Amino acid sequence: MGVAAAPVVRRLPPSQAVPNSVVPHQSPPAPHPRVSLRALDQLWFQVAGTVCNLRCHHCFISCAPDNHSFWFMERETVREALEQSASLGVKEYYFTGGEPFMHREMVEILEDALAFGPATVLTNATLLPERRVRALARAAEASRYSLELRVSLDGVTPEMNDAIRGEGTFARCLQGVERLVGAGFLPIITTMQSWNDDETESILRAFREVLAGVGYTRARLKILPPLRIGEETSRSRGYDAAERVTHDMMVDYDPSLLLCSSARLVTANGVYACPILLDYPSARLADSLAEAAARPVELAEQACYTCYLSGALCSNMPTSGEVHL
Amino acid sequence: MIAPGGAPGRLGPEPLGCVAVFGGVYSNHVALAAAIEDARARGVEAMLCLGDLGAFGPNPDKVFPLLRDAEIPVVRGNYDDSISRGLDDCRCGYTDPRDNYYARLSYQYTFSNTSPENRKWMSGFPDEIRFRLGGLDVLGFHGSPRQRNEFLWESATPTHFLTKLAREHRADVLVGTHTGIHWKRRLSSQSWYVNVGALGRPANDGRTEVWYAILRADVRQLEVEFVPLAYDHQALAHEMATEELPIEFIDTIRTGWWTTCLEILPAKERARGRF
Numbered sequence: 231m232g233v234a235a236a237p238v239v240r241r242l243p244p245s246q247a248v249p250n251s252v253v254p255h256q257s258p259p260a261p262h263p264r265v266s267l268r269a270l271d272q273l274w275f276q277v278a279g280t281v282c283n284l285r286c287h288h289c290f291i292s293c294a295p296d297n298h299s300f301w302f303m304e305r306e307t308v309r310e311a312l313e314q315s316a317s318l319g320v321k322e323y324y325f326t327g328g329e330p331f332m333h334r335e336m337v338e339i340l341e342d343a344l345a346f347g348p349a350t351v352l353t354n355a356t357l358l359p360e361r362r363v364r365a366l367a368r369a370a371e372a373s374r375y376s377l378e379l380r381v382s383l384d385g386v387t388p389e390m391n392d393a394i395r396g397e398g399t400f401a402r403c404l405q406g407v408e409r410l411v412g413a414g415f416l417p418i419i420t421t422m423q424s425w426n427d428d429e430t431e432s433i434l435r436a437f438r439e440v441l442a443g444v445g446y447t448r449a450r451l452k453i454l455p456p457l458r459i460g461e462e463t464s465r466s467r468g469y470d471a472a473e474r475v476t477h478d479m480m481v482d483y484d485p486s487l488l489l490c491s492s493a494r495l496v497t498a499n500g501v502y503a504c505p506i507l508l509d510y511p512s513a514r515l516a517d518s519l520a521e522a523a524a525r526p527v528e529l530a531e532q533a534c535y536t537c538y539l540s541g542a543l544c545s546n547m548p549t550s551g552e553v554h555l
Numbered sequence: 556m557i558a559p560g561g562a563p564g565r566l567g568p569e570p571l572g573c574v575a576v577f578g579g580v581y582s583n584h585v586a587l588a589a590a591i592e593d594a595r596a597r598g599v600e601a602m603l604c605l606g607d608l609g610a611f612g613p614n615p616d617k618v619f620p621l622l623r624d625a626e627i628p629v630v631r632g633n634y635d636d637s638i639s640r641g642l643d644d645c646r647c648g649y650t651d652p653r654d655n656y657y658a659r660l661s662y663q664y665t666f667s668n669t670s671p672e673n674r675k676w677m678s679g680f681p682d683e684i685r686f687r688l689g690g691l692d693v694l695g696f697h698g699s700p701r702q703r704n705e706f707l708w709e710s711a712t713p714t715h716f717l718t719k720l721a722r723e724h725r726a727d728v729l730v731g732t733h734t735g736i737h738w739k740r741r742l743s744s745q746s747w748y749v750n751v752g753a754l755g756r757p758a759n760d761g762r763t764e765v766w767y768a769i770l771r772a773d774v775r776q777l778e779v780e781f782v783p784l785a786y787d788h789q790a791l792a793h794e795m796a797t798e799e800l801p802i803e804f805i806d807t808i809r810t811g812w813w814t815t816c817l818e819i820l821p822a823k824e825r826a827r828g829r830f
């Protein structure tokens with residue numbers, strides 16, 4: 231039982247200095263702080279481009295049925311990226327759009343991804359007929375990895391939700407949720423915060439009641455902060471000129487809180503820094519995943535300011551910005 | 556022998572054949588005492604603990620003498636790190652207000668009931684412990700070798716990701732805890748990831764036993780045994796009630812189902828539980 235002491239120990243200093251991947255000062259000084267990829271943990275796919283069956287007022291990339299600035303990704307393109315991602319050690323896959331279920335081969339693409347690792351689809355849940363839900367359930371069942379359905383719902387009443395997401399979407403979304411729950415899924419319901427902080431508890435309670443009404447009694451809920459870009463600028467307001475990430479702000483800041491330190495977005499038209507900046511040409515890093523992984527991201531856009539304040543708001547799991555060993 | 560204030564980062568210079576590895580204790584001193592006895596009876600050559608001594612359970616100071624007496628080296632968990640450095644929370648990162656409420660409550664309880672001496676002892680815990688088991692290099696850590704509070708769930712951790720971790724951290728066998736649910740995966744013929752589960756609370760499977768792992772190797776073949784440990788959970792539940800800990804925590808000990816902090820569970824693990 232005796233244990234010999236032969237300390238070969240890696241111990242962090244009490245201040246727990248984070249290996250700083252931000253370059254605060256350079257000569258000549260970079261105009262914006264830069265963040266390098268620490269590890270490619272999350273691989274995002276703009277699988278449905280900017281095509282959506284809805285036209286939400288707060289959509290941060292202004293997706294719509296007629297927004298074709300980004301087109302659907304080919305199943306083969308996704309598969310190639312999945313192959314490459316394995317050697318890069320990716321931890322999870324995210325599929326977004328637009329509306330992913332506008333893609334004819336979405337279920338097959340998810341099956342492909344689930345052979346590699348856990349996959350999450352961000353959906354409005356309005357395009358989920360029974361047949362597709364059953365196919366999804368089979369795909370989820372067949373994999374050792376989790377398939378997460380992340381469903382956007384932006385209100386606890388039709389009035390509150392439909393004002394943002396469009397006429398009739400509250401009922402259609404809840405019907406989608408009901409089918410998912412019926413098939414054994416526990417969808418993560420995401421909602422963009424459109425209320426004051428002190429109302430959060432009561433709004434969450436109301437969400438739980440509404441969801442219980444369609445049989446979802448173990449609701450998983452996630453509140454997202456509003457991003458003041460895209461359609462959202464006209465719904466509420468854009469950013470103030472001062473709302474930017476500066477070099478000074480990065481001193482003592484843990485850059486691993488920012489999604490671009492651990493993620494990239496693959497689209498039908500090249501690889502981007504993150505899913506938030508799809509509309510910004512400056513965020514297009516390279517044609518290939520390997521190149522885009524090697525290239526640091528400049529925090530040039532005002533949306534970066536929201537990321538800065540709220541942390542990795544796009545991931546399923548909470549991030550606490552713990553120091554890395 | 557472990558000097559207080561400086562736990563060793565290596566088990567023995569000699570390769571071991573059989574070790575018991577304990578995950579998060581979460582102040583469950585009743586289970587820890589039972590586990591030490593159980594592992595001894597099974598003839599293990601050494602025991603180690605992968606951290607998170609406090610949280611959830613009652614009277615955190617009762618755990619320390621058990622570890623010191625049995626000379627069990629401990630890796631620094633996120634809880635140990637927070638408590639020993641006096642941070643404001645446990646760094647589990649809950650965002651759900653209900654999860655956060657319980658996390659804070661148990662953190663504050665643990666913090667105010669851990670003696671300064673024990674806090675100081677924890678501040679000497681290493682971030683990792685390496686040892687040889689048969690012909691295999693084993694690396695013990697808390698969450699992941701790169702991040703103390705990283706969750707590695709069975710349904711959310713790709714094999715290629717673990718293979719990369721093992722390669723980057725130069726180990727054949729990766730051994731961690733932090734999630735509270737035990738699982739293992741063979742990465743290649745000689746390479747493994749093992750999550751030893753937790754002694755502190757049951758594995759969200761409707762059983763009241765808690766789990767630890769016994770690792771054996773001769774030459775380069777690893778054998779992993781997960782041990783379900785029955786212990787006097789009613790005594791623990793009683794003590795938790797006396798300490799006025801939340802009834803939700805006590806229910807978990809009595810039923811084997813997790814009731815709080817469920818936000819962190821991926822779909823498959825969540826679906827297996829009751830809540």
Ligand code: SF4
Pocket residue numbers: 282283284285286288289290291292293294327328329353354382395
């Ligand atoms: S927010 Fe989502 S559902 Fe709404 S328009 Fe944008 S992509 Fe479509």
Ligand code: SF4
Pocket residue numbers: 488489490491503504505506507527528529531533534535537538
């Ligand atoms: S929006 Fe956020 S994730 Fe994207 S580049 Fe800016 S800081 Fe990084």
Ligand SMILES: [Fe+2]
Pocket residue numbers: 579607632633634697704732733734
């Ligand atoms: Fe932990």
